[in-house]
Structures are given as structure tokens and as C-alpha cells.
Amino acid sequence: MRSPDESKPSYIAKVVEIYENNIIHHHVTVRVQWYYWPEEVVGGRRKFHGVKEVFISDHFDVQSVDTIEGTCRVYGFKGYTKLDRVGDDEYFCRFEYASGKGEFIPDSVVIDWFHPACIDMNVDEAK
Numbered sequence: 001m002r003s004p005d006e007s008k009p010s011y012i013a014k015v016v017e018i019y020e021n022n023i024i025h026h027h028v029t030v031r032v033q034w035y036y037w038p039e040e041v042v043g044g045r046r047k048f049h050g051v052k053e054v055f056i057s058d059h060f061d062v063q064s065v066d067t068i069e070g071t072c073r074v075y076g077f078k079g080y081t082k083l084d085r086v087g088d089d090e091y092f093c094r095f096e097y098a099s100g101k102g103e104f105i106p107d108s109v110v111i112d113w114f115h116p117a118c119i120d121m122n123v124d125e126a127k
Contacts, residue, residue, distance in 0.1 A: 001032070001067045009037070010069055012054055012091065018065070028065040033057065035074065035093065042102035052086065055097035055104070 001011040013032035021027045035054040038045035054074060072089040080092035096105040116123055 034059045052091045054091050055095045057097045057099045059099045
């Protein structure tokens with residue numbers, strides 16, 4: 001969805017409902033559930049956040065259908081890691097974000113550690 005500030009990236013939202021607004025004749029609106037970028041949450045972006053990571057929130061809103069710029073796909077983390085190729089319009093989500101409290105669900109991330117040599121990487125690539 002288009003940001004009102006053109007210097008900022010577009011927003012990502014899940015369309016929950018589409019309906020015609022009876023107050024404004026023939027104006028279509030959408031009820032959306034917002035995804036947040038790591039930079040928008042309490043604590044900001046952290047080292048373990050992926051470049052294409054977003055967080056589904058408990059924040060719902062009604063927007064004009066005119067603010068929709070296009071479509072994208074948001075995968076769960078496991079589905080995202082199985083993609084052969086990640087497109088510009090593909091993202092992943094592994095946390096829910098309670099926007100009013102500034103808290104994540106779950107509140108921690110499981111990290112799978114591998115020896116670089118076991119996954120055919122050198123130490124510099126792993127860093």
C-alpha cells in the first residue's frame with residue numbers, strides 16, 4: 001500500500017475485507033491487517049532480522065482501495081526458506097507484533113546453529 005510519505009517504502013497489509021462505502025457513492029474501501037517492518041517496531045531492526053522480514057500485527061485499519069499499489073506474498077519462515085528463488089515481491093513473517101504493547105509473539109527466535117564446514121561455507125561467508 002502506498003505510503004503518504006513518498007520517501008518511505010510502501011506498506012504491506014493483508015486485505016481482510018473489501019466493501020463499497022455507502023457514505024461515499026461507489027467508493028470501494030478495504031479493511032486491512034498491517035504488517036510492520038523491523039524499523040517500525042520497538043527496538044528497531046536487530047541483527048537476526050532478515051532483509052525481507054515483516055511482522056503481522058494486531059493493527060487493523062480501513063483504507064481506500066486507491067492506496068493499493070500491487071500485490072505481494074508473505075510466507076511463513078519455513079515456506080520462505082524452501083523457495084528456489086526469492087522475488088522482489090516476496091517476504092517472510094515469523095512473529096506476530098502486538099503494536100499497542102510493543103511485544104512479539106513468540107518473544108524469542110529459535111536459532112539453528114551449524115558448523116560452517118558442515119554446510120559447505122567458509123567462516124567469512126558464515127559471518
